[in-house]
Each structure stands twice: as structure tokens, then as C-alpha cells.
Amino acid sequence: MSRLAPPRSLTPPAPHLAPPPRTGWRRLAEIVVRLGPLVGAALRQRRRWILVGGPRSEPWAVHEARAARWRQALADLGPTFVKLAQMLATRADIVPEPYRSALAQLQDEAPPLPLGTAEAVLRAEFGRSLDALFERFDATPLAAASLAQVHRARVSGREVVVKILRPGVEEQIAADLALSFRLLWLASLLSRSHHVRALAAVVGEFARRVRDELDLRCEADNLERFRRHFAGYPRIRFPEALPAFTRRRVLVLEYVRGTRIDRLQDRFARGELRFDDLADTVAEAYVRMVAVDGFLHADPHPGNLLVDDAGRLVFLDFGMAVDLPPTVRERLLQAALAAVRGDADGVLAAMYALGMIDPEVTRADVQDAVAQVLAVLARARELGPRKIQQTIQELLDVFYRWPLVLPESLVYLLRAAALLEGIGYLYDPRFDTLATLRRVLERLRPRLTAGATRAPVRALVGQAETTLRAAADLVRRAEREELRLRLHPQDIARWERTVVLATRRLLLGLFAAVLALVSALVYVASGAELVLLAGGAIALACFFVVLVMPQHLLDNPWRLARQLRRSLLDHDVRLP
Known part of the structure; x- marks a missing residue:
């Protein structure tokens, strides 16, 4: 051709x-x-x-x-x-x-798409036949997933992979x-x-x-962004996309030959690779994504990491990538610094700022949870190998037991940390993840201190100044006997809700009693059994609600449902 x-x-x-x-x-x-x-x-x-x-x-x-x-x-x-x-x-x-x-x-x-269906998608996207597009196109896909499948091909003398979105x-x-x-x-x-x-x-x-x-052009944009960020890193490689062959349902990338990162035992044994160098490269890639670029590869698993013939780390699959705005990185840093100091109030403030605690939840409700988080981190200092994965598991157990929600940014950070430790432990049971991260952070310190930590430091200094001024003001007001006790609006709302629910139960119980009495009087006066049965059934239902119905079902559940509905409507699910 x-x-x-x-x-x-x-x-x-x-x-x-x-x-x-x-x-x-x-x-x-x-x-x-x-x-x-x-x-x-x-x-x-x-x-x-x-x-x-x-x-x-x-x-x-x-x-x-x-x-x-x-x-x-x-x-x-x-x-x-x-x-x-x-x-x-x-x-x-x-x-x-x-x-x-x-x-x-x-x-x-x-199941893989039939070749005819794949060809029809290509024709619909490009308006040309398969033979006109590619010099060679392998009918058997390299992989077939629920959203797309990948074929190997050749275009303009270059080996490529073709990702095709499934129709419908x-x-x-x-x-x-x-x-x-x-x-x-x-x-x-x-x-x-x-x-x-x-x-x-x-x-x-x-x-x-x-x-x-579901828009492969977004994946191509993510890939190009990663290539720009890591242009100066000879040990890290991102495949090149072919812009002329990129469409919403089709993405063409250069073919990269390599070995999965969890199948490198033979190459280590032959001396082609050094494990310490590879571990440093993986750690440096993710530290840079998080702390420098604020753009994270959000699908870290061994199938998406290769080592090519030249020993370079190769990333694959860029459909999931997460932006970490500077404010999020600052709050994560503040949370980490507070945790290292054992500052429960600082951790709690950072958790509120990160959206990990529902605004309706009071500080008193989660103080025990914060204490447990600090206890887990304190124990982590005494753990042996695989301390990160064990610590992550204990932290997530705390989140499961308490009304805490993990922000998406933290989820992906934890996954990346677990991946690094899992790969290290696979090849060296004595692998120390924290020591590797310390080496990388020391090497990247000039870039990190250039801008990534200035804002958090300024915020901490400002917070310290505010705290000192507030403490001085508190002393002056105490000396003048001007201190007053004020109730938090959430506490008032909780008391009001308790009174309202108790009143509703009382009124419902009175209604049931009156209904039962009226039904009995009507039956005595007229002998209408149907009235007695209907009134008794309704009264029993009301008594059931009063005695055993969970409290939250009396607390205007439609209002709660509307709140959730509004939050869900923020997510537009109309896909292209």
C-alpha cells in the first residue's frame, strides 16, 4: 500500500x-x-x-x-x-x-468486536476504508475491554496500536x-x-x-500533557499519539515494546536493569506528578507500566488523569504536617478543608476519628516492610467506621503509594518505600521549594499570627469579664430536630388513639364492622410507626432526598 x-x-x-x-x-x-x-x-x-x-x-x-x-x-x-x-x-x-x-x-x-464492526467504526470516523488507512491491520486484537479494544497496525511504515471505542x-x-x-x-x-x-x-x-x-481525544490530550511535563526525563517515556489519526472513537499511538513492571525477574537476573534505579524512577515520576505538575496518572497498576528495551519506564493508558490544583496540594500538605506534629485540631481543620467531613457533622462527632487517625500514623513509625500498605488499610478502616469521605485526589495518591510499595516488595522483601521517597524528595527539593511549598508556608505563618492575636484578645476579654457562652447553630438545630421528632411521634400516637376510640364508638353505635376494622388497622399502623419506625424516616425524608438529588444533578451524565 x-x-x-x-x-x-x-x-x-x-x-x-x-x-x-x-x-x-x-x-x-x-x-x-x-x-x-x-x-x-x-x-x-x-x-x-x-x-x-x-x-x-x-x-x-x-x-x-x-x-x-x-x-x-x-x-x-x-x-x-x-x-x-x-x-x-x-x-x-x-x-x-x-x-x-x-x-x-x-x-x-x-468478547472482541468482529473485524467488520471495527472496520465500520473506522470508516464512520475517517470516511475511508481499512486498507486505505493502514498498511497492515491485525484482525486479532491485542486486548478487548468493556469500553474499547486495541489492534496492532502499521501506518506510513511505523508500528502503531489502534484503540477503537465499542459502538453503543x-x-x-x-x-x-x-x-x-x-x-x-x-x-x-x-x-x-x-x-x-x-x-x-x-x-x-x-x-x-x-x-x-469515552472521548479518546481527551486521552490524547492527557498524553500530550504528560509528554510535555516529562520531556526532560530520559528514563521516563510516554508513547506518541498520531494527531492526524485521532478521533472521538479512535486513537492511534506508537507501538512500544516492553516488559510489564511486575515481570522483570529475568531482566534483573541478567543484569539488564538495577532494581534501585527502577524504584527511584517510579517514585520520581509520581512525586513529580503530584508535587510539581499537579497532574496525576490515575490508573496506576502493573499492566499500565512497562520497561522498554532501553530500560526506560513507559506509561500506558491515559484515559484517567486527575488535576491536583495548588489549593488541594496545599491542604494535603497542611494535613500531612499536622499529622506529623500530632496536631489533632490541625488535622481536623485540614479534613474539613478537603471535604472529608460533611458540613453538618460537628467537630465533636469526629474527634474520636481524628484521634484514631493519629494513633494509626504513630504506629506506622514502628512498622516493618510494607508499612505504607498496612497504614493505608488501617486508615481506610477508620474512614469506613466514621462519617468520613475520602476525596478523590487522596484516593489516587494512596493507590500510587501502594503501587510503589507493592512493586518494591515483589522484588525485594526488605524494600523500604519511605527511604526511596526520601531520596527522591531530596533530589527534587529545588523544584519543590521553588513554588510548591511557598503558599502552604505562608498559610501556616498567617494562621500562627491569627492564633496569637486571638489568644491575646481572649486574655484581654477574660480580664474584662466579657466572655460569653454561645451555642453552635448545629447544636441548636439538633435540639430543635429532637423536639420536632418527639412532637411528631406524640401527635401521631394521639391520632392513632383517637382514631381507635372513634372507630370503636361508631361500631358500638351502628355495628359497622368495616369501620372498626379499617380504623383499627390504621391505628395499628400509626402505633407501629411511633414505636419502631427509624427516626430519620420521620425527619422529612423528602428534604434529604432533594439534597442528594441536587448534588447528583451537578454531574451531567449525557455522554457524547
Whole structure:
């Protein structure tokens, strides 16, 4: 075939390429049928009779079997739920063991598209045939996932990989997300658990992330941004995208030959690579992403990291990338400094600033949680190898027990740290992650101190000045006997809510008693059994509500649902 010029025509995909998405009531029924029994079992484990009663204690084997059923049910529901489950597998603040391990085992695999379908997508995007586009195109894909599949090819004498988005996947994911938001809204009527709010936040974050993953031009932009940031790093390589062959549903990258980072034993044994050099390179890449560039590769796992024939670290798959604005980095640094000092108030303030604590939760409600966080970090100083992963697990256990929500930026940072330690431990059981990070930070200190820490230092100095002025003012007011005790508005609101709920229960109980009395009088006067039965049934229902109905269901659940609905509406799930 002749060398080809860049394709120019662009037409929308043919409608026949995509199977019709499963939407509406039938899709809702499918979700309810597959997940309903599992959700019911989970609710009964928390409360014996779903809405009331104490928690049930079940053997570990029961949870493992149920986790396997969750994994299979989510896999059967298709790509939306597979990708969402993989995201939840990283959120130990929401999903406990063994469910998290079961979800982590979900493989993002799918049957490969027929060659004719892949060719039709290419023709729809470029307006040209497969033979006109590529000198060679391998019919068998290198990999086939739920969103896209990858083929090897040659263009203009250059070996490339071609990533093709599956037809119809955008419409299916949009429909599934719309149903998921409605189900979460319904869940907010039944529970005020912080896990519901955290799950809603995860689904909202997933909606934003998947929107970028379904536009391969975003992935190309992310890749180009990483290439600019690491242009001066000869030991780190990012493949080059071919702009002339980049479309919304197609991405063409240079082919990079390399070895997965978790399969390097033979190359280490032959002396081709040194482990210490590789560990420093991985650590330096992520430290620079976080502390210098503020742009993080958000899908760190061994399948996305290669080492090429020249010994360079190669990153793959750029559909998930996270911006870390300077304000977020400053707050993370403030939280870390406060934790190192053992400053509980500083940690608590940073957690509020990072959005880890719901504004409606008072400081008193989470002071014990902060104390546990500091205790975990204190124990981490005495741990041996793999201290980071053990510390992360203990911290996430604290988040699961308390009304705390992990911000997405911190989730990806923890994943990157766990990846570094996991790779190090694979090749050297004595690997010290913190020592490696210290070496890298020392090497990058000039760049870090040039700008990344100035704002936090200024903020800390300003906070110290404010604290000193407030302390002096407090002493002066105490001397003048001007101190006054004021109640926090949240405490007043809590007391008001308690009074309102007690009043509602009292009125409902009085209504039930009056209704039962009136029904009995009508029956005595007229002998109407139907009136007696109806009145008695309604009175019993009212007494049931008064005696056993959970308190949050009396607290205007529609208002709570509207709050969640407003937060969900911030996430536009209409995908291109």
C-alpha cells in the first residue's frame, strides 16, 4: 500500500453499528432482579429487619460467598457496573472486606468486536476504508475491554496500536448512570448513612471520569500533557499519539515494546536493569506528578507500566488523569504536617478543608476519628516492610467506621503509594518505600521549594499570627469579664430536630388513639364492622410507626432526598 495522507473527512457513526441500549423499565427491572436480593441481604446484615432491629453477626464464609455473588451480578450487568465496581474496589471507606477483594478481581474484559464492526467504526470516523488507512491491520486484537479494544497496525511504515471505542457503549453507560442516580435518590429516603452519601460521590466522580474515557481525544490530550511535563526525563517515556489519526472513537499511538513492571525477574537476573534505579524512577515520576505538575496518572497498576528495551519506564493508558490544583496540594500538605506534629485540631481543620467531613457533622462527632487517625500514623513509625500498605488499610478502616469521605485526589495518591510499595516488595522483601521517597524528595527539593511549598508556608505563618492575636484578645476579654457562652447553630438545630421528632411521634400516637376510640364508638353505635376494622388497622399502623419506625424516616425524608438529588444533578451524565 502507498503512504497515505492524513484523513480529513469526518462523518457520524452509522446507526447500525451499535446495538440498541438497554434502557427504561426493562433495564431497571434487570438491575433490581440481579442486585435486589444482595442489597436486601446487606441491609439485613446491618439491621435484622431491614429498617429496625440490631445488626446480625454472620460467619466470614457467608460474606465471602455473598461477595462472589456480587462480583458475578455486576459482571452480568455490563460495562457500566464493571467499571464502577473496579472504582469501588479502591474505596475501603465504603466497601469492607471481603467484598472489596472480590470486586478487585473483576476483569475488564469483553468478547472482541468482529473485524467488520471495527472496520465500520473506522470508516464512520475517517470516511475511508481499512486498507486505505493502514498498511497492515491485525484482525486479532491485542486486548478487548468493556469500553474499547486495541489492534496492532502499521501506518506510513511505523508500528502503531489502534484503540477503537465499542459502538453503543456511550448510550448504555448514560442510561445506566441515570438509573443509578435514581436508585441512589431512593436510597436516601431510607437511610441517612454516610455510606449512601459517599456512594453518591463515587458514582458522580465515575460519571465525570467515564465521560473523558469515552472521548479518546481527551486521552490524547492527557498524553500530550504528560509528554510535555516529562520531556526532560530520559528514563521516563510516554508513547506518541498520531494527531492526524485521532478521533472521538479512535486513537492511534506508537507501538512500544516492553516488559510489564511486575515481570522483570529475568531482566534483573541478567543484569539488564538495577532494581534501585527502577524504584527511584517510579517514585520520581509520581512525586513529580503530584508535587510539581499537579497532574496525576490515575490508573496506576502493573499492566499500565512497562520497561522498554532501553530500560526506560513507559506509561500506558491515559484515559484517567486527575488535576491536583495548588489549593488541594496545599491542604494535603497542611494535613500531612499536622499529622506529623500530632496536631489533632490541625488535622481536623485540614479534613474539613478537603471535604472529608460533611458540613453538618460537628467537630465533636469526629474527634474520636481524628484521634484514631493519629494513633494509626504513630504506629506506622514502628512498622516493618510494607508499612505504607498496612497504614493505608488501617486508615481506610477508620474512614469506613466514621462519617468520613475520602476525596478523590487522596484516593489516587494512596493507590500510587501502594503501587510503589507493592512493586518494591515483589522484588525485594526488605524494600523500604519511605527511604526511596526520601531520596527522591531530596533530589527534587529545588523544584519543590521553588513554588510548591511557598503558599502552604505562608498559610501556616498567617494562621500562627491569627492564633496569637486571638489568644491575646481572649486574655484581654477574660480580664474584662466579657466572655460569653454561645451555642453552635448545629447544636441548636439538633435540639430543635429532637423536639420536632418527639412532637411528631406524640401527635401521631394521639391520632392513632383517637382514631381507635372513634372507630370503636361508631361500631358500638351502628355495628359497622368495616369501620372498626379499617380504623383499627390504621391505628395499628400509626402505633407501629411511633414505636419502631427509624427516626430519620420521620425527619422529612423528602428534604434529604432533594439534597442528594441536587448534588447528583451537578454531574451531567449525557455522554457524547
